[in-house]
Amino acid sequence: MTNYERVFAMSFAGVYPHYVAKAEKKGRTKEEVDECIRWLTGYTKAGLAKQIETRTSFRDFFDKAPRLNPNAPLIKGTVCGIRVENIEDPLMQKIRWLDKLIDELAKGKRMEKIQRSAE
Numbered sequence: 001m002t003n004y005e006r007v008f009a010m011s012f013a014g015v016y017p018h019y020v021a022k023a024e025k026k027g028r029t030k031e032e033v034d035e036c037i038r039w040l041t042g043y044t045k046a047g048l049a050k051q052i053e054t055r056t057s058f059r060d061f062f063d064k065a066p067r068l069n070p071n072a073p074l075i076k077g078t079v080c081g082i083r084v085e086n087i088e089d090p091l092m093q094k095i096r097w098l099d100k101l102i103d104e105l106a107k108g109k110r111m112e113k114i115q116r117s118a119e
Helices: 002-009 012-025 030-041 045-053 058-063 090-106
Strands: none
Touching: 002 058, 002 090, 012 030, 012 045, 012 058, 012 090, 030 045, 030 090, 058 090
16 A cells, blocks of 8 residues: 555656656647546646646645546546556546546547546
């Protein structure tokens, strides 16, 4: 469990540039990365920018998220060989959901598919 604690304490702002770089390397944009993050967390553009500026931890980033998207549990698949739907720790699952969204963006999925709907 200590590995999880290390991840939870990591600065979201420290990982964010890696999300953007991964997407941009595949022809996607920073704006699309931000859109994925805002879809999942409910942050506004200003709210997201503030979280990055204050270098909040992943734990605080998700704890302070205005509203986790109700369709987030529809995010399924693997990240680093682990099925995101099977992750038991709620915070680690949220972090892996975000990783999965960025992976899908980088793989060229359309935004409508990335932003799951219950339909």
